[in-house]
Amino acid sequence: MQESIQSLSQRAEYEPSLFTRFLWWLSTAEKELVIDCKVDRNRYAITGMTVLGTWLFATLAWTYFFSTIVTDFWIASLLGIFMGGIILGIDRALIKGITASNKNKITPLLFRAILAITIGTFMAQPALLYLFDKEVHLQISLDNEGKKRLKLQQLDSLYAAQKTELINEKNALQLQLNNKYNEVSNAREAFIAETDGTGGSGKIGLRDIAKAKQNEYSKLDNDYTQLNGALQPRLHAIDSTLATIETAKQAEQKKFEALLNDGFLVRIEALQHLVENNSAMAFRYYLLVILLVLIELMPVIAKTILPVGAYDEKVRLQEEMEREIAARNTRKETDLKELYNQLAFEQDSEFIKDFFEQAKQQRKEKMLEKLGRWKKSEGRSFDSVWTNLKKDFLTKQEN
Numbered sequence: 498m499q500e501s502i503q504s505l506s507q508r509a510e511y512e513p514s515l516f517t518r519f520l521w522w523l524s525t526a527e528k529e530l531v532i533d534c535k536v537d538r539n540r541y542a543i544t545g546m547t548v549l550g551t552w553l554f555a556t557l558a559w560t561y562f563f564s565t566i567v568t569d570f571w572i573a574s575l576l577g578i579f580m581g582g583i584i585l586g587i588d589r590a591l592i593k594g595i596t597a598s599n600k601n602k603i604t605p606l607l608f609r610a611i612l613a614i615t616i617g618t619f620m621a622q623p624a625l626l627y628l629f630d631k632e633v634h635l636q637i638s639l640d641n642e643g644k645k646r647l648k649l650q651q652l653d654s655l656y657a658a659q660k661t662e663l664i665n666e667k668n669a670l671q672l673q674l675n676n677k678y679n680e681v682s683n684a685r686e687a688f689i690a691e692t693d694g695t696g697g698s699g700k701i702g703l704r705d706i707a708k709a710k711q712n713e714y715s716k717l718d719n720d721y722t723q724l725n726g727a728l729q730p731r732l733h734a735i736d737s738t739l740a741t742i743e744t745a746k747q748a749e750q751k752k753f754e755a756l757l758n759d760g761f762l763v764r765i766e767a768l769q770h771l772v773e774n775n776s777a778m779a780f781r782y783y784l785l786v787i788l789l790v791l792i793e794l795m796p797v798i799a800k801t802i803l804p805v806g807a808y809d810e811k812v813r814l815q816e817e818m819e820r821e822i823a824a825r826n827t828r829k830e831t832d833l834k835e836l837y838n839q840l841a842f843e844q845d846s847e848f849i850k851d852f853f854e855q856a857k858q859q860r861k862e863k864m865l866e867k868l869g870r871w872k873k874s875e876g877r878s879f880d881s882v883w884t885n886l887k888k889d890f891l892t893k894q895e896n
Contacts, residue, residue, distance in 0.1 A: 513538070520545025523552075523585075524800075525593040530811045537808035544803065547795040548588050554792050555620055556581030562623040565761040584616065588793075592800040597809040610797065617793030621786050626764050628785065629771070632778070634759065636767035641757045648753045652746045660742060667735045670728050677724050681717045863889075 513521070513532065521528055524544035531537055560577025567573050591613065626633055772779045791798075864886065871882045 517542055520549065523548040523589070525589050526808065527812070530815065531808050534806060534808040534811065537806040540803050540806060541808070544592065544796065544799045547799045548585070548592070551588055551793055551796055552581055552585045554624075554789075555584035558620040558623040559584075561627050562761060565623075565626075565759075565764065584620075587612070587616065588796045592796050595797070595800045597805045597813065610794070613794045613797050614790055617790035618786065620793060621789035622765060622768075623761075624789050625782065625785055626761075626768060629768065629778075629782075632771055633764050633767045636771050637759050637763060640763075640767055640770060644757065645750070645754060649746075649750060652749055656742050656746065660739065663735050663738055667732060670732055670735075674721075674725060674728060677717075677721045681721045684713050684717045687713075 511532065513528075517538075518528060520542045521531055521538075522545070524541040526537075526541040526545075531541055556577050558577075559580035560574050563573035563576040563580075564570065567576075768782075772782050867882065867886060867889075871877055871879075
């Protein structure tokens with residue numbers, strides 16, 4: 498008996514710490530109700546710990562996410578804290594909506610699970626990028642090289658038609674020059690062979706045949722010189738245009754390479770490529786995704802699997818009492834208003850009766866006075882007197 502009395506005394510004197518109150522707040526428990534529920538105090542502290550873990554995880558994940566976007570660490574931290582607070586509010590709303598009456602219902606539980614899974618899946622991405630940071634940056638390097646090659650191919654395809662046309666024209670002009678040069682070269686060799694006796698007529702010296710071949714060689718050489726002079730400006734123009742195209746391609750390639758980065762979406766893409774190309778990586782990736790999603794689901798899971806205790810009953814009774822008190826107050830307020838209106842009606846009725854009673858004699862005297870003046874006057878009809886009497890003495894009905 499003494500132990501029972503001591504236990505009751507200790508329970509009455511229980512004073513939770515600030516951290517315990519904070520955990521209760523995180524778990525959306527009402528301190529005034531849960532403080533007297535010895536078992537539920539611990540249950541809601543556990544639920545608060547799961548919410549605290551989810552809150553810290555969300556803050557860190559969002560901070561890392563924003564660090565991939567902004568360069569200032571403090572700005573990323575403030576944005577991470579802000580988004581972590583939003584996730585905290587959503588988690589508290591989710592577990593606050595789970596009550597003893599609906600925790601076993603499929604529809605609300607399914608809705609909360611879908612919402613929590615959606616949030617958890619997104620928050621898992623920054624955490625996975627952090628865990629696989631080295632592998633992701635290596636994959637980014639490989640992906641960027643592939644993007645460079647693809648960009649170069651696109652640039653080649655863009656200028657291919659123009660380059661092909663210029664190269665074909667250049668080849669045609671160069672072929673024309675080469676043919677003319679071959680003619681000159683053949684003529685020169687024929688002239689030399691004729692003069693040294695190794696070819697042609699076989700006679701050494703500058704004879705008639707040799708002179709004829711010399712003239713032919715000179716003529717062809719002059720033609721080649723003229724043709725070369727005529728075609729060289731166009732060949733130089735083609736070379737200049739081709740060089741300009743190559744310069745433009747290199748400039749475009751450098752601009753594209755300058756845009757390559759390791760931002761959030763680039764890292765996500767690299768992570769996806771890692772998962773697709775590496776089975777060992779894929780297994781651990783999906784395992785970590787499930788684990789990180791479970792972190793976000795823990796508050797909902799904890800609130801759902803923990804049994805209903807005295808606190809839930811006290812909450813239900815408190816809500817019923819507050820609803821009953823609100824209903825009674827509303828009825829009392831209605832009764833007071835009806836009483837007020839009834840008493841006001843009665844007193845206003847008495848006032849109006851007294852008013853007409855007191856005014857009865859004065860109205861009669863005023864009427865006789867006006868009839869006397871009408872009797873003494875001439876030229877006024879009875880209808881005009883009646884019209885004035887109605888206007889001055891008859892009451893107007895209230896609308």
